[in-house]
Amino acid sequence: MPTLTIDNQQVTVTDGSTVLDAAEQLGIIIPHFCYHKALGPVGSCRMCAVTVHEGTFKGLKMSCLVKAEEGMVVTTDDQQSVEFRARVGEWLMLNHPHDCPVCDEGGECQLQEMTIASGHGIRRYGGKKRTHNNQQLGSFVAQEMNRCIQCYRCVRTYKDYCGGSDFGVMGSRNRVFFGRYKEGPLESDFSGNIIDACPTGVFTDKTYRFKSRYWDLQEAPSVCPHCSLGCATIPGGRYGELQRVRSGVNEKVNGFFICDRGRFGSSYVNHPDRRRQVRSDGQPLTVGDGLSKLDAQARELIEEHGPEAVLLLGSNRASLETNWLLQRWAAELGCRAPLLSAHLQRHQAAQVAAFDLSDRLASLEKVRQSDLVVLFGVDPLAEAPMLAVALRQAARNGALIMVYDPRPIELPCEVDHQPTSPAQLLAMLVSDCEPEIVRIREMLSEAEMPVLVAGGDLLGAEGLLRVKQLAVEQSNEKRPCLIHPILGGPNSFGSAVLSLPEQDDLLTRLESGRTKMLICVETDPLLEAPEGERFGTALSHVDNLVVFDYLPTPLSVHANLFIPSTAPAESAGSFINNEGRQQLFAPVTNPRLPIAETGAGNHPPREFLSTAPGSDPQPAWQLLQQLLGDMGDLETVRQQMATAVPRLVDFTNLQPGGVCCRVTDADERSLYAGDLPEQPEGSLQLVVTPARYGSDLPSRFSAKLTPRFAPAVLQMNPKDAAALKLAAGSKVSLDTEVGSFNLILNCNKDVAAGCALVENGAAFPHLVPGGLPSFCQVSAGVRDD
């Protein structure tokens, strides 16, 4: 812990800190470009120069490279340093075009800020500027190479940090070019990070091009709703339109970067089909009238048919507050406790994570620091993309990454992947002699910071419990063996924390015929539950279907009463991520019809209204408060909730985009998930995996992501295909318990033998990941059903 003096102020910093870090601790921001917290220093831009008066190396030094020493004396504002930094500013601006008025970076341009900070103002260079031809890099990232100041951050982000393989630096001297070998869409699932990493307008968000100036944009810290990791994001909106998302910083979770699904998957908020008005059997109503009608009908039904007549359904997309108020409203109505998920198996897996694993959860930060990560039933790029980047960081530091999964796993790092079918996976976890588990045990016992990553969808509750057994057995006094579970949705853990121990199934309840009214809050079981078709049939028993949602789901079209709620970016709320971290999000914009739509490209109509068109949607928690007749604001709700659910972190300690804490440990829940089914002879194990884009509903309804949507295919190991005499590329019929589907066959040797793999997504929504282990037949030809 050296103490040093910077600009006459003393500061004590941790060992290994640089002078740049130490200055920042004092609030002195030394201008810099090539240094980035996640990428580290490389010493190329020379902008962060300071003068070292006392220390091992004296004189003008780059503060990003010089380690803080005891007794060091440094100045940042002496003439030598100030003058040198001004020169660096001048050098960097030699070729920079004066196109700030038409540059999307304007207003949030680090080059602009640092140039001013460096003191460079007047251009003296009168020579020719170098110019470049730009490349078309696909639909996400726009390139304008003339603006480049060669800080190398893009290539360090894209290639070194995120592991992309189709981007690099070409040429040399003052003509270096950052781009692809040939024009074409960037292939990495983390390509958008170069937008954030670029300190100027070389790489900008193409989907946001010319939409807003930074200072006109409304931004607020948020939590990504696209998977269970809960990465920090900063969405930005204007004129009722959510225009872009950039990465937030959460060192415990995503670090500094996010995935493309999170970045470019935000346009669901502005979906043209989004319903923004209460509709009762097709008739528009005010929100107040709609809620009164709902309240009256619900009470009437319960009175007439008993507590089973009304069924409330929460979800892992709905916030913690919404799910909890749903429970309160149920109690107030006198109906049975709500189900907090339409997907029983996913909900059970989440409960195992939230209860049984709660004392051994690992954050993504822990994954990055681990020296041995073993993944059981997880495909990171499909289920939790930033996990892949975290694994890469571990691997870069020398960690070994082992994956046991039936899918053809692609990771941006070296990985030891053993294709393993779901049944093999579950069996090996409790085996004493299976060679792979013997090998894993041996390696785990030698690892210093081992982490087991467990996929809730593939392993189910039972599999997660088996991974826990392994972790318990591999923990010792010196270090625990931690688990990083991957769950179904952004608030899976949260709804599990709130859930009651009793297990209940939506379909059983509906098929009993006793439910007269079903109220779905931010969920569509047709798309989000494993047996969508059976749910559809069961719905016929229900007289009254009520839907609260912000997505134009099929279910909301069928609803007798539809009440529009707000998207996470339009409301305050909280989610609990896959490792139990309670995180707040803040509202970015108010819900309203985007001006771009109301004006149809022209100026919007000049009518004087007291409210904006389409501004009816309200946060679901607020709608529920009205139904409860409670006028308490969000703080009050949170206070009540934290009191009622002692595991939750006191909300007053948390901040959106700032402090987030893990909920406290809980006792084991000891769920009984049921026996694993036997595999019928001659069948294949059915593996349903989320598509990388368009499996979670927000991304499916985001038009920006459609270029990345993949066509529906069935994947099999070529040996299995050969045994069944099926040719790769041919049309095959997939027969499952829930129906038959015609698909094109792809053969891939990295698919585990004995498995048939399909991706759930926009092109194939029929099968949903995370259901009970099930089996299927694959046969040649097309079947008409």
Added chain:
Amino acid sequence: MSTPQLLFKNRRPGETVFIDGYKATGGYQGLEMALKDSSPEEIREQVKESGLRGRGGAGFPTGFKWNFFPSGAPGPKYLVCNCDEMEPGTYKDGVLLAADPHQLVEGMILSAFALQTDVGYIFIRYAYEQQADYLRKAIAEAKAAGYIGKNILGSGFDFELHVHGSAGRYILGEETALLNGLEGIRPNPRLKPPFPATRGLFGRPTTVNNVETIANIPHIITGGALWFRDLALTPGSSGTKLYGLSGHFNVTECFELPVGIPLREIVENYGGGIRGGRKFKACLPGGASTPYLTAEHMDVALDFDSLEKVDSRYGTAGVTAFDDQTCMVAATFNLINFFARESCGWCSPCRDGLVMVRWLLETIDNGQGTPEHLEMLKDQLKNIAGNSFCALAEGAMGPLAGLLNHFEQEIVDHIETGKCPFRK
């Protein structure tokens, strides 16, 4: 010629000596002696004693550099010879290899033994394909003679030697850029520390030495450290040096002469004076990156320390002379143009700062300069020198410093008359 000829012992115009000729004059005796009688430590000690300083330009004491090398560390270690001789005015390694390639091969084996490295690379520039062919032949001969391979001369020491080509670019002469070039990745210099002795080629301990440096090793082993020291003319110096003469000398050849020889002798005796009966105006004493010497420096001894005292550098001892009709602004513009074009593009002072300097010199040379341009030139020198990532931009500032030190009036003349006083 009274200077003992070590490196040019076998040099005959237009001829290349191979193993028979090399052995006929005592070649490989040093290696045979050393492998039989000496330990690696003893050889390292002898090299340290000899006072040999790196002949690639920086002049770092070789024995000192070798002492950093973890020769006892387990696992692969590398010895790399830097034959990326690309600094304008420097061609001595090319001449040496064209005359007598086995000297380098023997030197590499001896050095590898001293450092206990089992693999060696000779990284050779694109334009020296002829020399690369000679080296490949010499290595094959040495292999056949049992000097390279497993258990060399029964000593238990194994060594493999490879020739690795390049494809242009001056930056490859920077040792860490060279290592990246060898690895097949972009040859930007690396951040130091870690130094190559700790993490060099493929992340393993590596030492990088110049051709002439390594070619001196067999002579030090056979002749002894003291003898080698005494070859130099000035105290604190040691050995002979290859001086490549170029520019406006009457004779533009490469000579082996003592370290510490006065400039006058080079100009008057070896260079044969300035061509066309003109006067000596200035010279680059050791390659394009060394600040100019002028007529007032005629009696300065050419060695590392003496030249530092007159704000110049010994460099590679490639002496490029300029006659009294040379415009030093134009000459410096030419030199800066070289450095700006050869920048790897990594750090700002080099990539962009040199472009700025080039533009300033061009503007002044064209007669469009103003007093502000002169001030800016001084200001660029002050800020670029010492502040770049590697030594390339630092080297580029050598001639600029020389220009401003000795020929500021020439700049002023350009500015005041609005034209180049030397241009017809």
Added chain:
Amino acid sequence: MAQEEKIDQIGLLEEEELAAFIDHACELEHPREMVIDVLRAIQKNHGWVPDEGVELTATILGITPIEVEEVATFYDKIFRRQVGRFPIHICDSICCWSNGGEELAEQFQKTLGITFGETTKDGLFTLLPSCCLGVCGQAPAVMIHQKLYGPLQLDDVDELINRLRREASA
């Protein structure tokens, strides 16, 4: 062999050469160190390195085309654009400059009717400026296919060009 033929679709390398590179890449712990060797071999056969050459190099070494391109575009003696049969590198560094290098360069341009970076219509010659070629004692000098010529007088240019033309038509 059938597979090897497939990876070099336009015959950039001799069959034995390709096989030797593939074998050598398999032997080496770090095959990437061969990148310049392979690019130079392709250039020697084909005169320059087309996209297919970058891709072939990547295949031989088991790396991505961008990784090859990052290196190929760094070096000025690897041509990523078509050049004439005789690319003439004219040294413009200090020793040649001080010995009439600029006049020599002008003479080449006049004789061939092209400027730097251009190729003669017959596809024979490309003029390129080069940094120091390492023959400073024989200034001014030029390099053609790794062969050095110097010192060159202005009168020598015609003769050199004619000799190369004869070589081309032979």
